[in-house]
Amino acid sequence: MGILTEHYAGAFPLWLAPVQCAVLAVVEDAAGYAATVCSRLEDAGIRVEVDLRPEKIGHKIREAELLKIPYMLVVGPREAEAGEVAVRAHGRRDLGTRSLDGFIAEVVDEATVRH
Numbered sequence: 001m002g003i004l005t006e007h008y009a010g011a012f013p014l015w016l017a018p019v020q021c022a023v024l025a026v027v028e029d030a031a032g033y034a035a036t037v038c039s040r041l042e043d044a045g046i047r048v049e050v051d052l053r054p055e056k057i058g059h060k061i062r063e064a065e066l067l068k069i070p071y072m073l074v075v076g077p078r079e080a081e082a083g084e085v086a087v088r089a090h091g092r093r094d095l096g097t098r099s100l101d102g103f104i105a106e107v108v109d110e111a112t113v114r115h
Contacts, residue, residue: 026076033080
C-alpha cells in the first residue's frame with residue numbers, strides 16, 4: 001500500500017480512492033438533497049461522504065482538494081430544483097452541471113475501468 005500511495009502521491013485513481021465522491025452542500029436548505037444524492041451514489045456502489053457543515057463552500061472545496069477526493073459534487077437550491085449536481089474534479093476545476101443520473105452512470109463506468 002505504501003508503494004501505491006507513493007506512486008500516486010495520495011491522489012488515487014477513482015477505482016482505488018477510499019472516498020470517491022464528496023457531496024458538498026452550499027447552504028443548509030440543500031441538506032436534504034445532499035443526503036438524497038449521497039444515498040443514490042451509495043446505492044450505485046460509490047464510496048461517498050457528505051459535508052453539511054455550516055462552512056463557506058470555498059472552504060469545503062479546498063478541504064476536499066487537500067484530501068484528494070476525485071469528485072466533488074456541489075449542491076444548492078438550484079441543483080436540487082433541477083435534479084442536477086455541479087461537478088468538480090480533483091485538480092481539474094469545474095466540470096459543469098450534470099444530471100444526477102448522468103453523473104452516476106459516468107462515475108460507475110469510470111470506477112469499473114482500472115488503468
